Amino acid sequence: MPDLIEKNAPAQAVASAEPKPEKPRSLGLDAWHDLRKRPVFIISAALIVLLIAFAIAPSLFTSVDPRAGDLRLHYLTKPNYLHFFQADWFGYDGQGRSIYARMIYGARASVVVGICVTAGVTVLGGLAGMIAGYYGGWVDTIISRVTDMFFGIPLLLGALVVLNAFTTRTVWSVVFALVALGWTQMTRVMRGSVITVKQADYVTAARALGAGTARIMFKHILPNAIAPVIVVATIALGGYIATEATLSFLGIGLQDPTISWGIDINSAQKVIRTAPFALFFPAGMLSVTVLAFIMLGDAVRDALDPKLR
Amino acid sequence: MGHYVLRRVLQMIPVFLGATLLIFLMVYSLPGDPIAAMFGDKAADPATVANLRHQYYLDQPLWKQYLHYMNNIFHLDFGTSFTGRPVSEIMADAFPVTIRLALVAFFFEIVIGLPLGLIAGLKRGSVADTVVLLLTLVVISIPVFVLGYIAQTVFAINLGWVTATVQDSRDISQLILPGLVLASLSLAYVARLTRTSIGENLRADYMRTAVAKGLPRRTVIGRHLLRNSLIPVVTFLGTDLGALMGGAIVTEGIFNIAGVGNVLYKAINQKEGPTVVGIVTVLVLVYLVASLVVDLLYAVLDPRIRYA
Numbered sequence: 001m002p003d004l005i006e007k008n009a010p011a012q013a014v015a016s017a018e019p020k021p022e023k024p025r026s027l028g029l030d031a032w033h034d035l036r037k038r039p040v041f042i043i044s045a046a047l048i049v050l051l052i053a054f055a056i057a058p059s060l061f062t063s064v065d066p067r068a069g070d071l072r073l074h075y076l077t078k079p080n081y082l083h084f085f086q087a088d089w090f091g092y093d094g095q096g097r098s099i100y101a102r103m104i105y106g107a108r109a110s111v112v113v114g115i116c117v118t119a120g121v122t123v124l125g126g127l128a129g130m131i132a133g134y135y136g137g138w139v140d141t142i143i144s145r146v147t148d149m150f151f152g153i154p155l156l157l158g159a160l161v162v163l164n165a166f167t168t169r170t171v172w173s174v175v176f177a178l179v180a181l182g183w184t185q186m187t188r189v190m191r192g193s194v195i196t197v198k199q200a201d202y203v204t205a206a207r208a209l210g211a212g213t214a215r216i217m218f219k220h221i222l223p224n225a226i227a228p229v230i231v232v233a234t235i236a237l238g239g240y241i242a243t244e245a246t247l248s249f250l251g252i253g254l255q256d257p258t259i260s261w262g263i264d265i266n267s268a269q270k271v272i273r274t275a276p277f278a279l280f281f282p283a284g285m286l287s288v289t290v291l292a293f294i295m296l297g298d299a300v301r302d303a304l305d306p307k308l309r
Numbered sequence: 310m311g312h313y314v315l316r317r318v319l320q321m322i323p324v325f326l327g328a329t330l331l332i333f334l335m336v337y338s339l340p341g342d343p344i345a346a347m348f349g350d351k352a353a354d355p356a357t358v359a360n361l362r363h364q365y366y367l368d369q370p371l372w373k374q375y376l377h378y379m380n381n382i383f384h385l386d387f388g389t390s391f392t393g394r395p396v397s398e399i400m401a402d403a404f405p406v407t408i409r410l411a412l413v414a415f416f417f418e419i420v421i422g423l424p425l426g427l428i429a430g431l432k433r434g435s436v437a438d439t440v441v442l443l444l445t446l447v448v449i450s451i452p453v454f455v456l457g458y459i460a461q462t463v464f465a466i467n468l469g470w471v472t473a474t475v476q477d478s479r480d481i482s483q484l485i486l487p488g489l490v491l492a493s494l495s496l497a498y499v500a501r502l503t504r505t506s507i508g509e510n511l512r513a514d515y516m517r518t519a520v521a522k523g524l525p526r527r528t529v530i531g532r533h534l535l536r537n538s539l540i541p542v543v544t545f546l547g548t549d550l551g552a553l554m555g556g557a558i559v560t561e562g563i564f565n566i567a568g569v570g571n572v573l574y575k576a577i578n579q580k581e582g583p584t585v586v587g588i589v590t591v592l593v594l595v596y597l598v599a600s601l602v603v604d605l606l607y608a609v610l611d612p613r614i615r616y617a
Contacts, residue, residue, distance in 0.1 A: 145320070145323055145327065148328075149331055150331070151596070152324065152592075152597065153328055153589065156558060157558070157573065157592075158335070160577050161335045161336060161577055161585065164577055245452055246452060246453070246454060249454050249559075250558070250559070250562070250574070252577075252578075265455065269458055272458060272462055273466065276462070279455075283452075286452060286455070287450050287451045287455065288450075290450040291447070291449075294446065294449060294450055295446070
């Protein structure tokens with residue numbers, strides 16, 4: 001769409017001689033203007049900004065070392081809900097570590113896994129989908145069948161098998177496993193989107209003007225085909241965070257020096273009867289994070305889908 | 310139609326081979342020696358090790374192992390696990406349990422998810438609609454393992470309505486709580502999908518015609534609206550039944566159900582290659598058949614779709 005609108009722009013400017021002529025807007029800009037007015041977007045974006053702040057500079061929010069355990073202060077010391085931002089705000093876990101500090105520090109693993117997996121999956125899967133959709137024929141057949149193969153293996157299951165190969169698992173091994181198994185989701189979305197877009201007249205026009213394959217792909221098709229991919233990617237980001245937590249919870253995701261809500265939920269599960277708060281706070285944090293990304297995805301979808309306007 | 314089915318079945322073959330090869334490579338190219346692990350801390354007798362390796366076909370190159378495995382599969386032989394138990398026996402124990410659990414979950418998806426979506430879709434913007442939207446959003450964002458523990462703590466430990474873990478999976482009443490937990494995520498999707506679909510179809514021309522003809526409300530909704538709106542929902546439910554079979558690792562772990570998920574999780578941890586590959590092969594088959602059935606159902610439900 002941006003190309004078409006830009007070509008119409010001079011005529012529009014001449015036609016409207018008002019003091020404030022409406023500037024031509026691309027789909028992205030249009031969606032941004034629409035988004036800024038939505039409360040759902042504002043709330044979810046604020047939550048995500050806060051989360052990213054936790055991830056970048058956790059020490060701004062707590063001065064307590066999340067790995068320092070004092071066994072005298074274990075989970076039987078009840079949390080003191082009036083000690084805002086203090087170590088004992090949400091109590092201590094089984095090893096006497098501050099639950100509040102671990103809640104803040106746990107954001108980093110989740111945010112890094114979520115963003116890196118989504119970026120990897122979008123680039124890798126998007127590229128494969130673009131090639132499949134653009135070239136069609138046997139290239140499409142091969143890529144589509146490979147996609148089907150990966151779809152037959154559930155993500156969680158495959159990730160369990162891959163991660164079992166690593167003896168020490170860091171954030172990067174989890175990212176690797178999820179990207180390697182999850183890229184096909186984006187391939188399907190991108191392929192479908194490219195197939196509809198490539199039949200448009202402006203693509204034929206660009207080809208008639210002598211534009212090369214790369215130019216047609218990245219300048220004409222990509223900007224018009226990317227919207228559904230962005231929507232799926234945003235919603236999937238929350239899903240990847242939940243998957244990382246599930247893997248860590250099962251004991252095959254992140255390992256102890258790394259702080260992860262999944263690990264904390266797993267260790268809290270043993271004391272759930274005596275100290276439900278040890279489970280409640282990391283679990284709540286995880287749920288709110290996933291919720292924020294799903295709401296953001298919903299809002300972005302509504303803004304990017306012209307049919308809904 | 311016949312041609313379409315044939316083409317789809319032919320397309321399934323490379324996908325089946327590829328997916329099994331993928332899982333085979335993932336499992337068998339991993340570091341770690343299952344034969345050495347059999348001996349624990351004791352020093353292994355080299356002759357016995359060589360013998361065992363030969364018995365499990367581990368002395369061959371990987372591609373030969375795969376061909377050998379595939380050849381056996383076509384004779385319905387899933388091999389023997391490293392504990393000496395035939396994999397088909399392990400699966401015969403685990404699958405009935407998981408199928409029962411999946412059916413209970415599937416039942417809840419339909420019985421709770423559909424009506425919720427129907428109510429919300431018919432009365433868009435009402436209080437009921439908002440409540441359904443918020444509830445499903447909350448359910449979608451709480452991970453299953455958290456939901457499982459909350460349900461277990463509240464209903465089994467605090468209220469004492471059910472047992473905390475499943476003692477006998479043949480007793481359906483014990484499967485209600487795990488079934489609900491397993492169903493929760495899909496249930497929320499079913500409700501939302503039904504709501505959207507009904508909202509779209511409410512504005513369709515045939516709806517206006519049906520109302521204008523003076524048909525009773527019951528007929529308009531039941532015969533005209535629901536039939537058309539349920540097409541995408543049926544598609545989702547079909548693929549979900551396949552997903553419920555393999556996706557129960559977490560739920561089965563929390564409620565201690567000896568189903569496929571639980572067996573698979575243990576097998577992955579213990580590097581029980583034959584068991585993992587065997588179960589995943591069956592799961593891939595279930596997925597492929599489910600997606601074929603869904604596509605065919607599509608044509609039955611919606612006569613506008615024709616497969617040449």
